[in-house]
Amino acid sequence: MATKAQTKSAAKKKPAKRKPAKKKAAAKAKRPAGKPVGAKKAVVELRQAENLIEAELDRPGKKARAASAVPSVSAAADTILSRAGGGVRNKEITAFLRQLVMMLEAGTPILKSLKSLAGRGERKTLRDMIRGITEFVEAGNPLWQAFAREGKHFPPVDVNLIKASEASGTLTSVLKRIADYREKRERLDKYLQVAMIYPTILLFVCVILVIILSAFVLPAFKEVFESMDAEIGGFSLFVMNVSDLISNYWWLPLGAIAGLYAFYKLYWVKNPLRRLQSDKVKLRLPIWGSIIQRGVIADFTRTFSMLLRSGISMMATLDLCKNSVTNHAYIGVIQDLRDSVETGEGLEAPLRQAEKDGYVPGIVVDMLVTGEESGSLDKVADQIADIYEEEVEIAVNGIKEAITPIFVVGMGAVVGCMVLAMFLPLISMIEGIAAGGL
Numbered sequence: 001m002a003t004k005a006q007t008k009s010a011a012k013k014k015p016a017k018r019k020p021a022k023k024k025a026a027a028k029a030k031r032p033a034g035k036p037v038g039a040k041k042a043v044v045e046l047r048q049a050e051n052l053i054e055a056e057l058d059r060p061g062k063k064a065r066a067a068s069a070v071p072s073v074s075a076a077a078d079t080i081l082s083r084a085g086g087g088v089r090n091k092e093i094t095a096f097l098r099q100l101v102m103m104l105e106a107g108t109p110i111l112k113s114l115k116s117l118a119g120r121g122e123r124k125t126l127r128d129m130i131r132g133i134t135e136f137v138e139a140g141n142p143l144w145q146a147f148a149r150e151g152k153h154f155p156p157v158d159v160n161l162i163k164a165s166e167a168s169g170t171l172t173s174v175l176k177r178i179a180d181y182r183e184k185r186e187r188l189d190k191y192l193q194v195a196m197i198y199p200t201i202l203l204f205v206c207v208i209l210v211i212i213l214s215a216f217v218l219p220a221f222k223e224v225f226e227s228m229d230a231e232i233g234g235f236s237l238f239v240m241n242v243s244d245l246i247s248n249y250w251w252l253p254l255g256a257i258a259g260l261y262a263f264y265k266l267y268w269v270k271n272p273l274r275r276l277q278s279d280k281v282k283l284r285l286p287i288w289g290s291i292i293q294r295g296v297i298a299d300f301t302r303t304f305s306m307l308l309r310s311g312i313s314m315m316a317t318l319d320l321c322k323n324s325v326t327n328h329a330y331i332g333v334i335q336d337l338r339d340s341v342e343t344g345e346g347l348e349a350p351l352r353q354a355e356k357d358g359y360v361p362g363i364v365v366d367m368l369v370t371g372e373e374s375g376s377l378d379k380v381a382d383q384i385a386d387i388y389e390e391e392v393e394i395a396v397n398g399i400k401e402a403i404t405p406i407f408v409v410g411m412g413a414v415v416g417c418m419v420l421a422m423f424l425p426l427i428s429m430i431e432g433i434a435a436g437g438l
Contacts (some may be wrong), residue, residue, distance in 0.1 A: 087125035090186055093153050096121070096130060097179040104172045111137055129153070142166055156319050157303060161310050174310055181306050185299060188389050192295045195288060195396045202407045207254075209411065213418050215247035221422045230429045239421035272328070279329040283358075291395050296327045297364060298388035300334070305381035314341050333359050347372050 096117060103113035114134040121127035127151055136146040144434035147154040165174035177336040222240050225232055231238070283289045288338050300321055307317040318338040324330055336350035348369045354360040364384055371380030 059341055090127050092126045094179055094182045097175055101172060155324060157324050177306055188295055188298055191392050191396045195291050195399055198400055199403050206411045210414060211250045214243040218243040225425045230425045232425050236424050238422040239417055276328045279327045291392055294388045294392050296330055298385045300325055301381040302385035305378045310379035360402045
């Protein structure tokens with residue numbers, strides 16, 4: 001009897017020990033949800049994606065093997081803040097993955113391959129990163145956890161793919177797939193940057209040229225005309241007054257642009273709701289909105305295809321895609337897809353709604369629905385990514401070809417007005433001198 005009483009007493013005490021943990025969890029839940037950046041963002045995203053692959057590994061025949069091969073992401077997530085440094089370029093990491101795949105395909109053990117590559121990097125920052133990965137693996141830790149420590153360079157999608165591949169024995173093929181994905185994504189990002197940066201550079205050059213003419217050339221001519229008491233017509237006087245305004249307050253528009261950019265980057269987009277509104281506005285921009293939309297669809301379908309081909313479940317794939325999408329306006333679309341899949345309804349209904357809302361073109365919806373019905377969703381998504389990446393490239397090249405003559409004509413008109421403003425009083429002076437001589 002005494003034993004039973006002690007057992008009951010101990011059972012009653014057990015829940016009491018768990019209360020602080022519950023309070024602690026509740027306290028964490030009450031904290032304001034900010035939007036972390038940089039290394040902190042990598043930690044949060046890894047912790048959010050922590051259990052996405054566990055469902056895949058928890059199948060019959062995989063659970064025992066995964067238990068020893070795949071520890072929790074949380075074990076490595078805390079070290080990301082100290083390891084996520086900068087200085088390593090994306091193309092260098094892609095080249096490192098390519099070389100690692102080549103050595104693994106040649107039969108070289110993973111640790112020997114990493115040690116060899118640690119001394120081959122052209123830049124010290126890359127060598128230090130590979131050396132850190134090597135030391136962590138040499139200490140007996142899995143490769144995915146070593147990559148997770150470099151959270152700035154290896155996003156949760158890559159980490160979770162490597163995590164699953166180590167448990168399933170498909171590391172080499174998955175690393176090759178990641179390298180291909182990174183190369184295509186870098187090329188897409190490059191074209192999107194060109195679409196935004198190229199016009200900005202041309203505009204900046206034009207503004208600098210106008211400032212130089214306004215600050216140095218026109219004032220010199222104006223002094224000559226005033227010293228010679230030349231008659232300055234209305235057009236020339238207007239252009240010279242505008243020139244004086246530009247030369248005295250040229251810093252004002254540049255400062256306003258820089259201030260607005262800093263306000264947007266450092267404050268506005270830090271709030272998730274404001275970031276969502278901004279991303280929606282980007283999609284409605286003329287010309288650029290269409291390019292941004294195509295880029296987001298290409299990026300999403302490429303990630304979607306890669307994850308499905310690597311054996312990740314649909315639910316986990318959509319969760320990882322949602323965390324990695326670049327335009328936050330599509331987070332809700334992907335969440336709707338996930339909810340629909342979770343209830344067993346498939347992808348068609350949320351995709352049709354996304355088509356009505358203007359987020360996904362009808363042709364993409366039709367292709368994805370057909371792929372789902374035929375069981376070839378990964379192949380169809382990969383084809384969509386190829387098509388839309390090519391469309392982004394064509395659109396950007398079209399902008400470059402169209403915008404150059406527009407800027408040339410516009411700049412020619414501005415410079416022509418300034419030249420005309422300078423020479424009209426000069427011609428008037430020459431005519432007056434000629435008339436006086438006669």
